[in-house]
Amino acid sequence: MAVATAPSALPLGKKKEVGQSYWDLVWYRFKKNKLGVIGAVLLVALYVSFVAIPEFIAPYQLENRSNFVEAPPTAIRLVDANGQFQAPFIYGLDRKVDTVKRLRTWQVNTDRKYPVRLFVQGDEYRLLGLVSTNIHLFGIEADQKEQRIFIMGADALGRDYFTRIMYGGRLSLMIGLIGQFLTLALGATLGVISGYYGGAVDMFVQRFTEFLAAFPNIPLFMALSAAIPAFWSPIAVYFMLTIILAFLGWGGLARQVRGLILSLREREYALAAKSFGAKDRRIMFRHLLPGTMSHVIVIATLSIPGMILAETALSWLGLGLRPPLTSWGTLLQDAATVRAIRFVPWLLWVVPPILLTILTYNLLGDGLRDALDPYSSR
Amino acid sequence: MENPSQPAATATADQPTDARPADAQQTLIEVRDLKVEFNIRGGVVKAVDGLTFDIKRGQTVGIIGESGCGKSVTARAILRMVPKPGKITGGEILYYRYSRYPRKDGKSQDIEVIDMTKLDPDGELVRQIRGGEIAMIFQEPMSSLTPVYTAGTHLNEAITLHRLIPLKRLGDQMVEKIVEYRRVTKEEAREIAIQMLRRVGIPKPEQRVDSYPHQLSGGQRQRVMIAIALSTEPYMLIADEPTTALDVSIEAQILDIMRELQQTANMAIMFITHNLGVIASMADEIVVMYMGKQVERAKVVDLFYNPKHPYTQALLQSVPKLGPKTGARLASIEGMVPDPLHLPSGCVFHPRCPAFMPGKCDKLIPQWNKVGENHWARCLLYEE
Amino acid sequence: MTDSLQNGKKDNILLEVNGLKKYFPIQKGLLRKVVGYVKAVDDVSLYVREGETLGLVGESGCGKTTASRSIIRLYEPTAGQVLFKSRVLSPDGRPRMVNLLELNREQMTKVREEIAMIFQDPINSLNPRMTVADIIAEPMVIHGKYQKGRSEEIIISLLERVGLRADHLRRYPHEFSGGQRQRIGIARALALNPRLVLCDEPVSALDVSIQAQTLNLLQDLQKDFNLSYLFVAHDLSVVQHISDRIAVMYVGKVVEMASSEELYANPLHPYTEALLSAVPKPDPLYKSERIIMQGDVADPSNPPSGCYFHPRCRYVIDRCKTEAPAFREVKPDHWVACHRAEELQLKGI
Ligand SMILES: Nc1ncnc2c1ncn2[C@@H]1O[C@H](COP(=O)(O)OP(=O)(O)OP(=O)(O)O)[C@@H](O)[C@H]1O
Ligand SMILES: Nc1ncnc2c1ncn2[C@@H]1O[C@H](COP(=O)(O)OP(=O)(O)OP(=O)(O)O)[C@@H](O)[C@H]1O
Ligand code: SF4
């Protein structure tokens, strides 16, 4: 009996119950890509700190105003005026008003010293929306009226700018993620349908994406954002903007998915499923779509930054989010006046986190792209 | 002992104007204990492990064995074209090279012995040899002949490896090759190209010679590749599964051409296949490989009528034969080819061997034994 | 036109194909205007008896795959008749001939229980993202027959029947060799207990020794499950080994059909004769007398007039160039499409 038993290709010592799935192999290859892993780790850190726990990391509440109008960034010192080495501390700030130049400046007062502490008590907030607490990552133990710590300065209302960047990241990062998720759902579904059925459906979807791609974006945005009623709550506006961004972005993805489906459709496993009587829906979503997932994820990862930038740009143009919502876009809007750059340049601190986000997404996306095809180097 | 007939150090003095030596029995390639290893993710794959054989002028050596046994790697090693993670880690490949044309005085010819393993794989000498002296027909040309190269990496290979270059007329590609290696004018080269296309069965070659690769069917492109390889009249042709993708009628045609050229030009052929029917009609001598090791070597008739190694015996029995139907089951080799990263102990064939001797085959490593006139096998059955 | 196959002596027929055609439109330009047709299958007639194997051979591109896929309407045929003796579609459970091409969607889905398919490419025919268990279970899931526990037992027994092990269940296709993958495909084909299996070159991509194992397995399964096979291949030795009867295709048409002994011993069509003469034999002392066919295989989008084989036939007469020969039963159970079938003395093996 030749076929009774076929010895395993693996030696006995290495026998495993569960096989390595495609994603196991992707993961194996991804792990070998240092830059990709760095991108992933940084990205997780970014999302945890900006989206999950900004309240904890920021020393104040978002709207906590003060008299320290446009105070410059506070230097954290280790050496005092006498050259003595000590634990981190800051000096107090005194307001000086120059009546001639009609200018308000802030002067360091070396007489007042405030040690910088970790896990200090401050404003009350709910951690992750659940636990009520008042512990913040860092801060000074002083009366808020007397002295505050502004590691990135303060804005025109005396609010801590670092706090605002932390909170602003939440909306900006979320809009990228949610928007991309919607894009993905819309683009992948229409792409699969378009590629699988072909003919008239395909024609319609293709022409529609071309129409969207050809339409000039800025006027479209203006029209769409003008269509958002002024009385809507900021949160509704936020979701509307996300949906608009997703609506504009799905065309490219749909095209890519369609192309992939066209090639996968002729794979024998799709035919095999059909030969056993599988319905179209099963073939499309169980057999074809998963085959495009690896591609789609890479495309999505690489286009989230675009989405974040789009939000930023739109808000900066005044077409997107509006105060009192705080996002990196609205912060940038504040920073982008000549006066601001001349007198309060620290408002540009919002730029590095934007760049960092884009960079990490690209690192991750490249890493994923390389790991995408784990069968290739067998 | 496995001594090849020693090549004459100098050829006879009164050579005809054709530079080719008259004596067909001269060794052309001598492979000694060749080892090629691939260092991959899970460990080291010994793709070729101790291969020894030689190819004489005008002779055809067939290499047979199952998929993954190292046939293509051997072929590529001879031309120093082992793919990336692979390395030649031992042995030598001696090429007895005749200077291509007679000396000025028209008298003697030198033989230069070149160890291919010592050469720079990208060097000028290797390129010269690869070009017209040893030609190769590659396996799976269908995939490599796609008009769009997915990655730039293959483009360079395409030019040096005689693959068809897209967007360039067949005739131009062939003429370029021919004038590089044969002393003919461009017009003559074009004539040769057309003749060659006709011989490999391309219809209307006078017109087809001006067509582009993408205008041919897959089978036709394969035939064009063969025509190109043969048109430079190489000393040796390495044919790696040249007809596997073709239909029987075209296959038979191609094999006829090769045999014919071999006779007229005294060309040596290294013929790689897993089709035993094809090899029976082509080869003079056969090397059987299993998991990178040479398990048997013999003259073709001996091998088919008197196979010694249990693997060869099983392989021969497992092919269905045309003829009166017996209704019997095929004798198949049990089990699967082992994982090349975890080869069995002792004789690598022992888990599948019908003649397995417990306590012996799984412990001792069989040696390369002479089992008859020009007949060697690697099996403990033939050891004391 | 083809003679109806009805007049021959035929009992126990499971599948009967009459005049099957499948033309693929050739589209050009922006508006996708149809400028012609690839006549991939152009008049195929054959039948398969219960429990037997019909081999279908022919050169690459002659339409074997297209024909087998058209039979179960993976491709919608252009014309013809596919009669199948179905059990699931008969109200009283007694097998009844139905024309597959006239069934509606729902009925067609039901018939697919009885006709399974094995594909050529062991890599592409299994979804790389599914485990072996999911792959074999899929036909059952599709037909609503999957029951936890019971079906798993069936899957395991199938897996063991084709020579794999239960602990392979949770593995993915890429972890198997070509031969093992083909066994998974075979197990999947058997999951619904079919009566007819269409095998499209199931061993062409396999090694010699693995090919022998797979052929033996297919033969054993045929006995155990009383299967009928339509076995497509281009290797004549393989086809002859496994088939009871053989149909030879040339450019979309079946040109000859007979029992395998008869076909190899007394071919009646010149193309069959030439094909047989070209098969390489694993015997170094055999001197072949190969018949050289002139020219190339005809182009199915622009086939020659009359007998499609006439530009390459060495027995061609004037009549062949204008008149297409009918597919007729020249001897009992020996069908051929050649004008000169009676007079020619062709050589077999
Ligand atoms: N690029 C590569 N990277 C890693 N391993 C390789 C590579 N090429 C070949 N190998 C290894 O070398 C061994 C021999 O491969 P080779 O291509 O010579 O087989 P073959 O005998 O030509 O098979 P086939 O009949 O399928 O062509 C294989 O087991 C494979 O694992
Ligand atoms: N979807 C398609 N559209 C257009 N032409 C097709 C299509 N599928 C097949 N053809 C053509 O139909 C003819 C028959 O193809 P088919 O795949 O049936 O041949 P085959 O006999 O199975 O060949 P092989 O032995 O190479 O598998 C070929 O000329 C092919 O180019
Ligand atoms: S050494 Fe033993 S196991 Fe190996 S081939 Fe010979 S008899 Fe078989």
Ligand code: SF4
């Ligand atoms: S009909 Fe004529 S051309 Fe066709 S096969 Fe018969 S003899 Fe040849």
Ligand SMILES: [Mg+2]
């Ligand atoms: Mg190979």
Ligand SMILES: [Mg+2]
């Ligand atoms: Mg086919």
